[in-house]
Amino acid sequence: MKSNEAELQKKLLPRHISFMAMGGVIGTGIFKGSSETIGIAGPGIVLSYALGGLLLLVVMGAIAEMATVYPNRNMKDFIREAFGERLSFIVGWMYCFMWLTVCVIEILAAGSFLQYWLPDVPLWLLSLASGALIIGINTMSVGGYGEAEFWLAGIKIAMIFIFIILGAALIFGLLPLAEGAPYLRNFTDYGGFLPNGWTSIFSALLVVMFAYGGSELIGLTLTETKDAEKVLPKVVKNLILRVVLFYTLPILVICGLMPWNQLNDQTSPFVQVLASTGLKGSAHVMNFILITAVLSAANSGIYGATRMLHSMASQGEAPKALARTTSRGVPLNSLKLCAAVLGIGSMLAYFAQDRLFALLMAVPGFVVLLVWISITLAQLKLRRRYPQEPSFKVWGFPYITTLTVTCLIVIASMFLFDTKNRISIGTCLAFLLFLIVWSFVKFRKRN
DSSP states (O other): OOEEOOOOOOOBOHHHHHHHHHHHHSSHHHHTTHHHHHHHHGGGHHHHHHHHHHHHHHHHHHHHHHHHHSTTOOHHHHHHHHHOHHHHHHHHHHHHHHHHHHHHHHHHHHHHHHTTTOTTSOHHHHHHHHHHHHHHHHTSOHHHHHHHHHHHHHHHHHHHHHHHHHHHHHHTTSSOOTTOOOTTHHHHSTTOSSTTOTHHHHHTHHHHHHHHTTGGGGGGSGGGBTTHHHHHHHHHHHHHHHHHHHHHHHHHHHHHHSOGGGOOSSSOHHHHHHHHHTOTTHHHHHHHHHHHHHHHHHHHHHHHHHHHHHHHHHTTSSOGGGGOEETTSOOHHHHHHHHHHHHHHHHHHHHHHHHHHHHHHHHHHHHHHHHHHHHHHHHHHHGGGOSSOOSSOOTTTTHHHHHHHHHHHHHHHHHHTOGGGHHHHHHHHHHHHHHHHHHHHHTGGGO
16 A cells, blocks of 8 residues: 555545544543542532533634634644644644543443453453454545544434433333332432532533543544635534533433432443333443444544644654555554554553553543643634634633633642542653653754
8 A cells, every 4th residue: 555645635524523523522431431420429410511511612612713714724733833833742742642542441441341241251352352443444544434433423422312312201201110200309319419519510520521522633623624614613513512412411311310329330321220220122232332432432532643643743743654644545654553552552451450441531631631721822822913814703702711721720730639640640740741851852953
């Protein structure tokens, strides 16, 4: 297969980028991590997801605004334009680090869901097989990849919609339950709507940020989307509402059907809830869809990592070999690097199966906060010197953007002082420090 340093191909359609972004967001964070967030705040966790959604709205709006002014450039280019190559270099590598961590989490989750049917097969082997499938999908042309992700993401979105309708019918007695319809009892009993107090809403934001991380993936699709500067604002407006609804409504269903303090973190809350209803075969159907869902999220993650690596290599911020693409526009060497990381991540499950998932979860949450802060700060700085008037603007500028940056910094600080995440955050900070030192060495001759 011929390799060169050709440009990426503009074959992504609006429906592709919309579903790719949702594919990156709707994964382990909701299907497996929701048990942790519910355990922190109880049914009131929906307020954490709503607050996180407002922050996400401003970040995505900033990306859309800058895309209308700087066509054919991605979100890392916006950061480079605002703050120079050094910060662009640091953010780019941190973003790759985040997505590769996410992909390892997602294939580990896929392996754990497969163990529901194959309990005797080791987690590392099932995770390795899941990773191999994702790498195979990413070898397709970007148009083929976009179509595959459209259907993978479509399956889980349809499943969430069905789960919401079915759950609401069970809660309000439209479908029978053995113990009778719970109505709203589970929201008021067991300590009430906020059993752990108002502060739990903010404590849960640490996990919510991991869940919402991936939406900014739209910022990397710009160089492979036709008329991105026109398409993106419409996609962003629709995406935010869908993301928030697809998180808050299923959480309300879960808490309505099952007491929040009876969920365990070993199995997906979705499977637990459906198994508890006694609906025959529903847990197996749900488990299949969960596998599809986390594979979709991993699929989006590999796309994000390879495109960021390609962008950095094209600008001299990563080894030049990573910029080479196949005749179909696939950054093959970047994909090989990602495949190696997935292989290593799968094998780590052999040594630390019980602790690995919990250790990795905090990494993408913290890194995505750093990326979001960089994006919003870039918009704050660039707005004053745009080369042309943007056709789409963030509302309430600069006050809303400044408030968002402040909130993101506060949440990131909470991460730093959370003792449960000491190892994960320590790893992130060590890698960040390494990148800062590396950036001064790498760019010293240019400054």
